[in-house]
Amino acid sequence: MIFDTHAHYDDDAFDADREELLNSMEAGGVGTIVNVCASVDGLDKTIGLMEKYPFIYGAIGVHPDDADKMTEETLDRVRMLSRHDKAVAIGEIGLDYYWHKEKEEHLVQQEMFRAQMDIAREEKLPFMIHSREAAEDTLNIVREYMKGGMYGGIIHCFSYSREIAREYLNMGLYLGIGGVVTFMNARKLKEVVEYAPMEQIVLETDSPYLAPVPYRGKRNSSLNLPHVVNTIAQLKGITPEEVIDITEKNARKLLNI
Numbered sequence: 001m002i003f004d005t006h007a008h009y010d011d012d013a014f015d016a017d018r019e020e021l022l023n024s025m026e027a028g029g030v031g032t033i034v035n036v037c038a039s040v041d042g043l044d045k046t047i048g049l050m051e052k053y054p055f056i057y058g059a060i061g062v063h064p065d066d067a068d069k070m071t072e073e074t075l076d077r078v079r080m081l082s083r084h085d086k087a088v089a090i091g092e093i094g095l096d097y098y099w100h101k102e103k104e105e106h107l108v109q110q111e112m113f114r115a116q117m118d119i120a121r122e123e124k125l126p127f128m129i130h131s132r133e134a135a136e137d138t139l140n141i142v143r144e145y146m147k148g149g150m151y152g153g154i155i156h157c158f159s160y161s162r163e164i165a166r167e168y169l170n171m172g173l174y175l176g177i178g179g180v181v182t183f184m185n186a187r188k189l190k191e192v193v194e195y196a197p198m199e200q201i202v203l204e205t206d207s208p209y210l211a212p213v214p215y216r217g218k219r220n221s222s223l224n225l226p227h228v229v230n231t232i233a234q235l236k237g238i239t240p241e242e243v244i245d246i247t248e249k250n251a252r253k254l255l256n257i
């Protein structure tokens with residue numbers, strides 16, 4: 001069944017029908033979902049979803065957008081919550097220079113990114129990386145950590161070139177592929193998907209964001225993943241069933257589920 005490695009069902013966008021929607025996942029062919037913390041406030045909400053739904057696991061961490069809101073206490077909470085039975089990764093963590101242009105902000109993001117990579121290493125968990133307009137700094141930090149020994153990871157919503165993809169793939173990391181691959185103007189990402197071995201691709205939605213064509217711009221959910229699956233199948237010349245099967249195995253292996 002479909003394995004969505006990256007969704008945000010704690011988001012307000014699901015307040016009106018969260019339960020009904022999540023209860024329809026199995027019938028829609030979606031077997032497993034990782035709810036990924038993005039904000040400081042999202043930590044408790046993610047734990048709540050993990051405890052309520054057997055098929056929901058959690059990634060614990062704080063997004064670079066919230067780096068300036070983080071304290072030592074936040075890091076302690078991330079570490080403590082990452083020891084939950086159903087916590088399978090540290091994320092989403094990383095760098096976002098698209099929304100944050102100031103050098104000072106970049107330094108704070110880097111500090112919190114490193115602090116959470118330390119937690120991933122110490123707690124023996126894979127990481128989930130958000131990186132936007134920060135290709136070089138992200139690659140340098142990930143490379144440095146991988147040299148020191150890590151437990152694998154996913155580059156979520158991969159948005160860079162094939163050359164950068166190759167660097168991550170050579171380190172044994174996975175690329176998270178979602179709705180963007182279905183966009184008409186996603187030539188660069190389609191090239192990356194053609195190039196990457198199927199064994200290093202995982203499916204993701206980033207729900208409620210990044211809905212695939214034909215729902216682009218609308219609220220996304222894991223139920224839309226068949227559109228992403230079909231695009232990947234076409235690019236790789238394999239069947240949709242094979243895409244679902246291989247990406248599920250990849251996710252289970254990385255996340256130890």
Ligand code: NI
Binds near residue numbers: 006008038092206
């Ligand atoms: Ni996300």
